Amino acid sequence: MRLQLRRMSFRSCRWGRLGSRVDDVRLCMKRQSFLFLLRRAGSLLRFVITSMVVASCAFLNPALAWAEQASALVLHRTVTFADRQSYIELPFEVPEGVTRVSIETSYTEREKHTTIDLGLFDSERFRGWSGGNKSSFTVSETGATPSYLPGPVRGGRWKLVLGVPSIREGVRSEFTAKVYFAWAGDSPGVSTFSEVPLRGGPAWYRGDLHMHDAHSDGSCLSQSGKKVPCPLYKTVETAAQRGLDFIAISDHNTISQFDAMRELQPYFDHLLLLPAREITTFYGHANVFGTTEFIDFRLTSSYVPDINHLLKQVQDLHGLISLNHPGLPSGEICMGCGWTAPNTDFRMINAIEVINGDLGEGPGSGIPLWEEELNKGFRLTGIGGSDNHNADIARDGRSAIGRPTTVIHARELSDRALLDGIKAGHVFIDAEGTKNRTVEFEAKTDSDTAAMGDSIHAAAGQKAHFNLRMIALQGAYPEVIEDGQSTTLMDKTVCAEPDETKGFDYTSDGHRHWFRVNIRSTNGLLLVIGNPIYLNF
Ligand SMILES: [Zn+2]
Ligand SMILES: [Zn+2]
DSSP states (O other), rough: HHHHHHHHOOTTTOOOEOGGGGGOEEEEEOOOOOHHHHHHHHHHHHHHHHTOOOOOOOOTTOGGGGGGGSEEEEEEEEEEGGGGTTEEEEEEEEEETEEEEEEEESOOOOOTTTTEEEHHHHHHHHEEEEEOOOOOEEEEEBBOOOTOOOOOOOOOOEEEEEEEOOOTTOOOOOEEEEEEETTTTTOOOSSOOOOHHHHEEEEEEEEEBOOOOOOTOOOOOOOSOOOOEEOOOHHHHHHHHHHHHHHEEOOOOOOOOHHHHHHHHHHHTTTTEEEEEEETTEEEEEESSSSOOOOOOBTTTTSHHHHHHHHHHHTTTEEEEEOOTTBBSTTSSSOSSSOOOOOOOOGGGEEEEEEETSSSTTTSHHHHHHHHHHHHOOOOOEEEEEEEEEEEEOOTTTOOTSSEEEEEEEESHHHHHHHHHHHHTOOETTTOSSSSSSEEEEEEOSSOOOETTTTEEEOTEEEEEEEEEEEEEETTEEEETTTEOOOOOOOOOOOOSSEEEEEEEOOOOOEEEEEEEEEEEEOOEEEEEEEOOOOOO
């Protein structure tokens, strides 16, 4: 116990003691960050008074990178033979405003045949029992580790329950639980359903950012051939079989899918499950990625009087928002499908779904709106999404899972890194969802380098050299788009090699321009859409 605490830099915590019934439960309120404490001062004060704890952890080590996730409480109990075949309650106070409670436990003397089971009651009801099968778990309003129930997280006295099926005479087992709290508006962790990145290292990661299942209007055929709501696991399984690195499950307005995703993520440990939802209004649809909290979608109601009110909610929750299929018509034929929300503040929009399913070009394409907004000076990332509503659609079918695939250059395979990659525009879209087509588009001046999504500066008369690497694109040719217009800046001969590079020089006029690439098949079909490099933005 002591050793462990020392490693966690708890050395100068002064341990307070609760009343006699829980004499062995020692709590130390660990600092999370100075601002954090100030923000939570009211509820924390109540918490401190309630639990009568002298919680005086000083600011021990300002360099602690994990301080934001530091445990809020440490519970301890020495378990002995006297506890055998009984239940021990370890109460702890959950402050008002907490949105998630996560508990990590450990105990000594397992090798001496000690077994300690776990369960949880919140301030009102039973929240689950995991016996001896899990040492850590989490519960929130929208999701919980299997064995536990999602539901409201209310402040008050919660109880971690230990069952002791076996401990031998003379054995003293030291049990420790670290309790972590999260609050509305906290920055999300590395990933929502995984504590660590699924893969490390910078790479192009390939995935699908738009799909539906039984939690909204996804459907497929049941065992007896009836059309039924299509279970989420089929979507995840199909995506995994297709070798995707990530998928975003974006059911309409609801957030019920997150609990199912939490169950599936540990099994699908090559496929990152990114929380999303399709905000579906009468004036447009938009995917929000990265937050699991409720976002009020009732645009035009008194709760959400205008679109910018909705966009502000997303910003406050550290979400990323992308306008879906903005080029579709709206009205009776497809309610709210096109983007018609008046006075949209594009400074709060991160991305546009430029290909929805097979709507790459022509009617329904999102490219015209995207390029129009880029020409106004907004930096918006073009992404794609299958908008799959049936996991059984064959790989080459319309809106099949992974068709199109959005390819993101990220520092690792985690929620945070993928969202950063989208925000930065380090993205291209593989319209047919292949496993290997890749484009790397770069610009260089004497002093600067930019990849897709980056900005570069060049004064009037200064030259920039653009370079395009095309992988697995034999038989296809590149097209450079400048400010929305197709150009002849680059040689359009088809690639003969599996890895080919072409380039061109551009003399700046000192003004703002953007450049991106399309790769087309010889019959003109759009295969890859690149994101812009911004000049003088
Ligand atoms: Zn939609
Ligand atoms: Zn959709």
